[in-house]
Amino acid sequence: MNPMSALSMVKSGGLSAIGAPFIVFLLLAMVVVPLPPLALDFFFTLNIALSLVVMLAVVYVLRPLDFSVFPTVLLLATLFRLALNVASTRVVLLNGHEGPGAAGRVIEAFGNFVIGGNYAVGLVVFAILTIINFAVITKGAGRVSEVSARFTLDAMPGRQMAIDADLNAGLLTRDEAKLRREEVREEADFYGAMDGASKFVKGDAVAGLLILIVNVVGGVAIGALAHDLSFGEAFKVYALLTIGDGLVAQIPALLLSTAVAILVTRMSRSQAISSQMNTQLVGDGRAVAMAAGLMALIGLVPGMPNLAFLALAALLAGAAVWLHRRARAARTEVTTTPETAETPAELGWQDLPPVDPVGLELGYRLIPLADTRQGGELMARIRGVRRKLSEELGFLFPPVHVRDNLQQAPNRYRVLLHGVELAAGECHPDRDLALDAGQVLGPVEGIATHDPAFGLPALWIEPGQRAYAQAQGYTVVDAATVIATHLSQLLRVHAPELLGIEEAQAMLTATAQHAPKLVEDLVPKVLPLAAFTRVLQGLLAERVPVRNLRGVLEALAEHAPRTQDPQALLIAVRQALSRQIVASIGTSGAADLPVFTLSSALERLLQEGLQQPQNALEPGLAERLQTSLETQARQQDAVGEPTVLLVPGTLRHSLARFLRAAVPQAHVLAFHELPDTTRIRHVGQLG
Structure with a gap:
């Protein structure tokens, strides 16, 4: 590298790129280079501080993916702690005969103050910490990481399909879909890395136990053979130093193991853990009130520590009252306008509220879906629906007026068109909807229902079952997407009225x-x-x-x-617009257009029937025509082709209006509407 390229690297932030290899090199050097006791004190203190910083960062992070560098941080912290163990072991074995302060003030403090200078107590405390770290926290975090990684990888195809479905429905733009796909890949990489990183923590716990045994055995042998100490004195001195060294390393290891467990057990929601516990654990105070009552009952039992239980019951009761008042104030927070005039004002035209072209009324349990302050995404989804439909159909769709309606069921919503109910449905805001598109591998527990937009069989499942349901072949969407998709279908069908x-x-x-x-x-x-x-x-x-x-x-x-x-x-x-119409049916210019035609007898009957003054078909003929076209449409859908009925120009408008409600997927074209370059393929005849 020439000097100019080196200078440009420094100017462009190359120092930060050099920092990571330098830290790894420094950690490896600590294993080989002897460190003085003063340096050990500094590095042990830094190790504890680093563990606290990582622990607090995990608590305050909103989503696990926001701390995607955590597996690398965990590896470096583990290497740092193991390097300190090797460096402190060297100092303990070389200078342990000089007394408790031979390995630094930090190890001496943990050996004397934390365990009172009693090596037996120290061994018990160290064993308990090791059992908690290894058998409980590390093992559980490793299992959660393994399952999360497996489910995330299995659910990737289903989640990609859900993103494509949202993109096609207009709920997402191309940029938003690209970000969603990138997030899916990042989540799979993150949980895969966490699965491997949890093995570092498990190995660190085992290494700490083995290092303790090696230090005690090696210290007793060195003290007795090299420094002429009795086996009892050597065991006491080296055991205290080794236990202090082990506790100094084991406490940061326990903090990092806890951080791993907290991070992998978090749900992928953009909310801090304190907010989640505040809303889900204590809530409106009912659980706290029940706990206060039970504590009071226990405190009244003779022979129990009555004062302690009754005092705690009083504190819990006070907390329950405060939580209940806070929840009630949040529910009833309304703005009222005081009366400023003694006599009412005259009624004017401004007092008549205009009728909204499109309205969406929500039950009170669905209101958080539209509240962005509570993380609701419904408003953003509705804006995406308007944008998509406006781009597809060519005119600006009117805004959707979203409001609450406390008179309808809590989970119910309804769509209004010019003030008249167009459709309604029910949603569970705390669940996800798993759609069965016909490729399901296994059953999933949930509330059976049907998708309001397309009528597909579906299940309302718990959010924790999302990855499992996607792995089973379901397409899983949240409640806001369900409402937005239903609204999109309704607006598309009723676009002429808007x-x-x-x-x-x-x-x-x-x-x-x-x-x-x-x-x-x-x-x-x-x-x-x-x-x-x-x-x-x-x-x-x-x-x-x-x-x-x-x-x-x-x-x-x-x-x-x-x-x-x-x-x-x-x-x-x-x-x-014939070329545009044929292209919108779903075939390219070079492909054959599959068409159905009318038999000569049926065409003659239709010409005679539609020429009558009432311009109506005979009921039996109309029913047979609908049934025949429905059968052909189902066969065309099964092979993935459109249903196109080619008729004379004099019949096209009447047949299109007649078949629009019965067979909405059918396209009725006149012979003169086919472009000259379109090749047709005759697939059947209606007779």
């Missing part, structure tokens, strides 16, 4: 910025705005996006001087 004259004028204003002459000469000089709006509504009713508004306007400019009939104009616009 595009009015105001929205049509806004679309014309936006188009006039790059095609001013086209807009100026057409609306309202040749075509009234109301007729233009009817044409757009007709396109949306037949699932044709209005993104290509310039193409719509050019077709209208050609035919509007001859007719003002919205139906005739719609036919002309559909023919102008």
Whole structure:
């Protein structure tokens, strides 16, 4: 490396890149280079401080992934502690005969003050700490890490599919989906690293026990053979030093093991552990009140330490009262407006609230889903739905007015369109919905239900079962996603009712910025705005996006001087947009378009029936036609192809309106609406 490249590395932050290898080299050097007692005191104190910092960082972190460097920190801390054990062992064995202070003040303090200078007590305390660390905390944390890593890896395909489903439904943008996929990969890497890092802690606990045995045996042998001490004196001196050394290393190890256990047992929620315990453990004080009552009963039993139990019962009762008042104040926190006038004001038009185009009413248990202060994601999901639908269909969807409705069931929600209930459903905000898409490997416990958007069989499961359900083949979404997906489907179907004259004028204003002459000469000089709006509504009713508004306007400019009939104009616009319509069905320009046609007899009957004054079909004929097309549509869905009915132009509009509700997945095209470059494949005939 030349001097200029070295200087540029330093300027670009190369010192931080050199720091990590230097720390590892320093740790390895501590194993070989003898350290004086003063240096040991400093490093032992630093070890305890580092363990406390890591422990507190784990407590205050919001999500486990926010501390993704923890496995590396755990490895370095373990290496640091083992290097200190080797360095202190060297000092104890070399200078232990000089007295308790031969290995530094920290080891002497732990040997004298913590265990009172009694090596028997020290052995018992050290054994207890080792058992707690090795058999309880380390073993449990290792098991949790192993299971979490396995479930996370097994659930990765299902979670990726859920992200793709949210992206296709408009709940996520491409950037948000990319971040979600990156988070899934990071979570798998994190729990895999934690599974391996927990083995460091387990090995460290075993190493601490073995180092204690080696130090005691080696110290007694060196003291008796090299320094002419009796076996009793040598055992007492070296045992105290070894136990002090072991306790100095074992306490930070216990802190780090506890930090590992806390981190791997955390749920993946963006909330601190103190907030989770505050809301889930103590809550509104009912559990604390029950505990106070039980403590009071125990305190009244004769022969028990009555004062201690009754005093604690009083403290718990006071805490329960305070928690209950706090929860009640949070529920009833409302803003009231005092009366400023003695006589009521006159009723005016401003007192009549406008009817929202789209409304969403939530039961009181679903309100936290819409509260961003409580981590609710429903509002962000609704914004994503509006953005996705606006981009797909070509006009700006109105805002969704979300409000609470305490008169309906707590878990119920309903969607309103212009003040009228459109659909309703139930959600469990504390559970996730596992959708059965037909590829489930095994059963999962939960509350059986159906997805409100698509009608798929589903289960409301506990959040802790999410990874297991995904591994079994379920697609798991949260409650906010369920409501947003249901809302997205409803808005897509009822898009024509949301595009009015105001929205049509806004679309014309936006188009006039790059095609001013086209807009100026057409609306309202040749075509009234109301007729233009009817044409757009007709396109949306037949699932044709209005993104290509310039193409719509050019077709209208050609035919509007001859007719003002919205139906005739719609036919002309559909023919102008034929390439877009065929592409929206789901086939590319080079693929064959599978089509069904009408038999000559059925076509003649339909022509005669639709030419009657009432423009209606005979009931028996209509039922047979619906049944036949439904059967063909199910067969097409099974092979992954669209259902397209190709009919004469005189029948297309009437058949499309008739079949829209019965067979919504069917597309009805006229012969003249097929582009010249489209190749068709005849797959059946309705007769």
